[in-house]
Amino acid sequence: GQNIDQPTEMTATEGAIVQINCTYQTSGFNGLFWYQQHAGEAPTFLSYNVLDGLEEKGRFSSFLSRSKGYSYLLLKELQMKDSASYLCAVRELNSGGFKTIFGAGTRLFVKA
Amino acid sequence: DTAVSQTPKYLVTQMGNDKSIKCEQNLGHDTMYWYKQDSKKFLKIMFSYNNKELIINETVPNRFSPKSPDKAHLNLHINSLELGDSAVYFCASSQDRGRGYNEQFFGPGTRLTVL
Numbered sequence: 391g392q393n394i395d396q397p398t399e400m401t402a403t404e405g406a407i408v409q410i411n412c413t414y415q416t417s418g419f420n421g422l423f424w425y426q427q428h429a430g431e432a433p434t435f436l437s438y439n440v441l442d443g444l445e446e447k448g449r450f451s452s453f454l455s456r457s458k459g460y461s462y463l464l465l466k467e468l469q470m471k472d473s474a475s476y477l478c479a480v481r482e483l484n485s486g487g488f489k490t491i492f493g494a495g496t497r498l499f500v501k502a
Numbered sequence: 503d504t505a506v507s508q509t510p511k512y513l514v515t516q517m518g519n520d521k522s523i524k525c526e527q528n529l530g531h532d533t534m535y536w537y538k539q540d541s542k543k544f545l546k547i548m549f550s551y552n553n554k555e556l557i558i559n560e561t562v563p564n565r566f567s568p569k570s571p572d573k574a575h576l577n578l579h580i581n582s583l584e585l586g587d588s589a590v591y592f593c594a595s596s597q598d599r600g601r602g603y604n605e606q607f608f609g610p611g612t613r614l615t616v617l
């Protein structure tokens with residue numbers, strides 16, 4: 391089985407930094423993804439971690455600790471357009487093949 | 503040059519009807535998915551196909567039947583629609599290379615409303 395937990399909502403101020411945490415329990419861990427989903431739109435890929443450590447991509451960074459079952463997404467220099475849901479997703483490999491399970495998402499509100 | 507496309511974008515229908523949603527990807531991926539996103543925004547996997555073969559079939563009522571005529575298409579047929587089927591249905595595709603990047607590319611979604 392698999393559980394993915396992330397906060398339901400967060401609010402931050404334009405220009406600030408925000409960290410969205412995700413904890414998971416899985417067997418056959420094969421990578422962790424972060425997706426962004428604006429209201430009424432499809433999810434879009436942000437980042438992928440399979441080894442421990444930090445992956446940086448412009449204003450967005452994602453961290454993974456496999457031993458702790460923990461990841462975070464760090465957004466710097468927040469902009470109003472960053473208001474969206476951020477979905478943590480864990481990919482696992484089991485006898486049935488690869489399967490990606492999504493968390494419920496964290497709705498981020500960026501205020502002026 | 504749309505990567506993953508779905509039709510229709512909106513679907514409003516009566517309870518008990520049968521409807522289909524079509525999905526096509528032009529990315530050359532060999533894996534396609536159907537997800538259901540309900541009003542609480544929880545994105546839940548329904549089915550996954552790899553090279554036209556069903557590999558994931560979550561606990562979904564058998565009123566839902568996916569069909570993959572070729573690896574670029576994955577359609578979803580729903581029989582005897584119920585109120586609880588109202589949701590946004592997303593199609594997605596990925597290239598499963600084992601280890602490494604294999605992010606999913608999502609279609610724009612089909613908002614299904616059952617009256």
